[in-house]
Structures are given as structure tokens and as C-alpha cells.
Amino acid sequence: MLLSCSGWACTRLISVSKVPGGNPVARQDPDGFAIEFMICDFCGSNFCDRCHEPGSRFRAPRCTSCGGKLVSGARLEQMSGRPRPAAAQHHAQAVRLMESGRFQDALPELDEAVRLRPEYAEAHRVRGIALSGTGRHAEALAAFDQALQLNPSDALAHVERAGTFLRMERPAEAIAAYDQAIALRPGYAAPQINRAIILMDGGRDAEALAAVDRAIALLTSGSAVGAGRYDLASAHSVKGAALVKLGRYAEALPVIDYAIDNGPDSWNDHYNKSYALERLGRIEESERARGIADSLRNS
Ligand SMILES: [Zn+2]
Ligand SMILES: [Zn+2]
Known part of the structure; x- marks a missing residue:
């Protein structure tokens, strides 16, 4: 079975195999495939071993999207049967709505996601995009700031923030926001x-x-x-x-x-x-x- 990695712009596939030591084809192409990975115990995102922070003896690595605890990929089967928590479901529903351009309808879903889980960085960013897309620019900027406070390495939040400044006809701040995205990535x-x-x-x-x-x-x-x-x-x-x-x-x-x-x-x-x-x-x-x-x- 192959899973995709939720790490930003990561194109590696995660190979899940019963073969001891991992699928031999995957092992020969470490840039294309990961064998070691972790799963977020809240939102269920998978992260390959190049895309999650290492964690320490005292603290499990965290999901950059929702702040959840990452657990070993070996627990995939056990995790996959569990229903997603409500905040993750509201977020997923909002993303689906926004893919068909329904920003207005996505907003209550995102409001609920961040109300239930204030540390949900990605939900704050997506909420910022929905707010910006419905003309609520100042609130969008506040949402991007929250997303960046929770996940300072979110280049997409900087890019969206820049786009919002542009819609507000504030080009100097848009350039500064793009500069931050460029410095980061x-x-x-x-x-x-x-x-x-x-x-x-x-x-x-x-x-x-x-x-x-x-x-x-x-x-x-x-x-x-x-x-x-x-x-x-x-x-x-x-x-x-x-x-x-x-x-x-x-x-x-x-x-x-x-x-x-x-x-x-x-x-x-x-x-x-x-x-x-x-x-x-x-x-x-x-x-x-x-x-x-x-x-x-x-x-
Ligand atoms: Zn997560
Ligand atoms: Zn990855």
C-alpha cells in the first residue's frame, strides 16, 4: 500500500509493507519512497521521516497541521478504523467546499474547527483564505497571523497573507510577506x-x-x-x-x-x-x- 506524505511540497510516497525491512523496490529509491513514517493521532495526516520534526525523549513530535501528537506508522491499521474528531471533520468538509469555490459555506465549518481546536494551525490558514476570498480582509490577516504563530514554517500562510495585502492595495506589505515566504522556502x-x-x-x-x-x-x-x-x-x-x-x-x-x-x-x-x-x-x-x-x- 502507498500513502502520500502531508509534508509541505513532499513528493515522496510512503510504502507500507508486511515485508520485514520494507518493500525492496521502495528501499532502493529512498528519494521516491519512505518506509518510516508517523501518523497524527488527531487529524490522521501521515508524515514521512523527512517531514516530521524529530521529537525527543520527553516530547513526541507534533503535527504541523493541527498540533496533534505523532505516533509510529506501525500503528496505521489500529488508527485507520477510528472516526476522526469533530474539528478534523469540519476542517475536511470546509476544504471540500472550498475546492468547489464555496468559501462562504466553508466559513462556519472553519469557525467550528478552530473553536473546537484553537491550536489547529492549518484550519486557521484555510479560514484566512475563506475570509480573504469573501472580502473580509482584516479578519483574514488576523487568521493568517494565528496560523503562523502556531506553525512559523507555514510558507503558504505567508503567500496567502501577501495575496490579501494585494487585494487591500497594500503592495509594500505584500512584498514583505512574499519575502518571508521566500526566506522560509x-x-x-x-x-x-x-x-x-x-x-x-x-x-x-x-x-x-x-x-x-x-x-x-x-x-x-x-x-x-x-x-x-x-x-x-x-x-x-x-x-x-x-x-x-x-x-x-x-x-x-x-x-x-x-x-x-x-x-x-x-x-x-x-x-x-x-x-x-x-x-x-x-x-x-x-x-x-x-x-x-x-x-x-x-x-
Ligand atoms: Zn494533525
Ligand atoms: Zn514527506
Whole structure:
């Protein structure tokens, strides 16, 4: 049996086997598979041996999501038959609702989860996302602060906090929050890309270009963690826009084409392409790109 690890951005699978010493295939690929793991006795999350804190003689390691006690993975069978506590059920229900965009309906579930279990870091973060998504920005910031107090290594809480500052049109604080996420998880490209967008929107185009170049270097180095499918395409999209703003039209074109070929349709990319082509005197191609931009914008 294979389980997934709940550690942040962990891609290892947990191999559960009756074979003494563990499944031989899993043992040969320690980066792909974990044999040793722990289970949270409250929320039931599994953590591979690289993703939980070590614990000590006097204190069992704790679940970073809910603060529960972690117990040996050997107790999996015994644990799996038990019903989840109410706080964990409310949290799980809220996550399901939010996956279908029902932030408003998720809020009472999350209120209940943190009322029943005030130390539930992840429920505070998810509650912050639901509050931010329903326009209750100040309360969202307070929820993210609580999440971070309970779990200071929660990079996602910093990222969501940054997004909330942006919605409140407080870009300087958004940048500071992204900086915290980046300091915590240098291999996480998304906050670097988002930070570059804010710099560019603030007219700091050269800084934006340098920041997005670092994100592209990270994403192509193979050492990025938590990367999304379109991260590299969006980074190129931002880089292309920065180059256009800096008047470096010829350099911008292949960068924008990379974003167009590898990312979701964006009128912005075609618009920037059209603009760069026009400035380079390639009017016919520019008009074609402009036509695509217009049709995407109106669709
Ligand atoms: Zn837990
Ligand atoms: Zn893990």
C-alpha cells in the first residue's frame, strides 16, 4: 500500500509493507519512497521521516497541521478504523467546499474547527483564505497571523497573507510577506514570481526582471519545490512584459513566445507580443498578434 506524505511540497510516497525491512523496490529509491513514517493521532495526516520534526525523549513530535501528537506508522491499521474528531471533520468538509469555490459555506465549518481546536494551525490558514476570498480582509490577516504563530514554517500562510495585502492595495506589505515566504522556502518559485509582478506594477521594471530571472533559474535548475504546472510559463510571461516595458523588444519576443507555447491562453502575452512587434516595425505580424489578443480579451 502507498500513502502520500502531508509534508509541505513532499513528493515522496510512503510504502507500507508486511515485508520485514520494507518493500525492496521502495528501499532502493529512498528519494521516491519512505518506509518510516508517523501518523497524527488527531487529524490522521501521515508524515514521512523527512517531514516530521524529530521529537525527543520527553516530547513526541507534533503535527504541523493541527498540533496533534505523532505516533509510529506501525500503528496505521489500529488508527485507520477510528472516526476522526469533530474539528478534523469540519476542517475536511470546509476544504471540500472550498475546492468547489464555496468559501462562504466553508466559513462556519472553519469557525467550528478552530473553536473546537484553537491550536489547529492549518484550519486557521484555510479560514484566512475563506475570509480573504469573501472580502473580509482584516479578519483574514488576523487568521493568517494565528496560523503562523502556531506553525512559523507555514510558507503558504505567508503567500496567502501577501495575496490579501494585494487585494487591500497594500503592495509594500505584500512584498514583505512574499519575502518571508521566500526566506522560509528558497526553492518555492511562486512567491518569487508574484513578487516580481508587484515590482513591475510599481514601475520597478529592472528589479522585476532580475527577480523573475532568479525564479526562472530556480525552475530550470531541478531544485525547485512546490512548483505548479505553469510556473515556468508564467515566469516567462512576466519576464516578457518586463523586457517590453524596458524597451528591449527583440529580446522580449522569444520569451513571450515561450509563455504562449507553454502556458494557458493569455491576452496579455499576445498584446505584449503585438506591441513589441509594432515597435520593431513588423506591422503585419503585430496586427495578427493584436487580433488574437482582442479575441482572447473578449471571449
Ligand atoms: Zn494533525
Ligand atoms: Zn514527506
